[in-house]
Amino acid sequence: MSQASAIVVRRARAADVAALTRLAGELGDASEEAQMKRRFARVTSDTQNRVFVAEDSDSNVIGWVQVRCSRELAVEPRGEVTGLIVTSAARGRGAGRQLMEVAELWTKQQGGSLLSLRSNIVRKEAHVFYERLGYTVTKTSLNFSKLL
Numbered sequence: 250m251s252q253a254s255a256i257v258v259r260r261a262r263a264a265d266v267a268a269l270t271r272l273a274g275e276l277g278d279a280s281e282e283a284q285m286k287r288r289f290a291r292v293t294s295d296t297q298n299r300v301f302v303a304e305d306s307d308s309n310v311i312g313w314v315q316v317r318c319s320r321e322l323a324v325e326p327r328g329e330v331t332g333l334i335v336t337s338a339a340r341g342r343g344a345g346r347q348l349m350e351v352a353e354l355w356t357k358q359q360g361g362s363l364l365s366l367r368s369n370i371v372r373k374e375a376h377v378f379y380e381r382l383g384y385t386v387t388k389t390s391l392n393f394s395k396l397l
């Protein structure tokens with residue numbers, strides 16, 4: 250889909266699950282590969298979700314982004330990045346920027362005019378990255394959850 254400086258961004262496929270699992274672990278989201286395989290199948294069968302990967306010149310998956318198109322009653326269609334990770338060894342080489350560009354393009358193709366994301370308050374380097382891409386903080390909120 251997108252290529253620059255020997256990084257290629259393409260749609261993720263089932264063969265990428267091991268790499269997606271490893272990368273999710275770098276974010277602290279440890280999963281078994283079998284769990285990730287089930288999740289991947291569920292997410293990629295949903296037309297409102299896309300997962301893209303970034304590969305280096307040796308075809309190693311070095312990052313991924315998941316983007317979801319949301320169609321809500323109260324607002325126009327919009328996209329949300331629900332996950333973005335680039336392996337620490339590959340950061341600063343443009344993979345994150347390219348992944349976000351593809352997420353933005355896909356969101357536009359779905360009729361969305363806004364792409365948003367959430368980032369943990371402690372991830373200061375990520376905040377700088379998003380700001381460099383033109384994203385601004387629009388809200389500070391509390392996230393509530395309940396284990397079911």
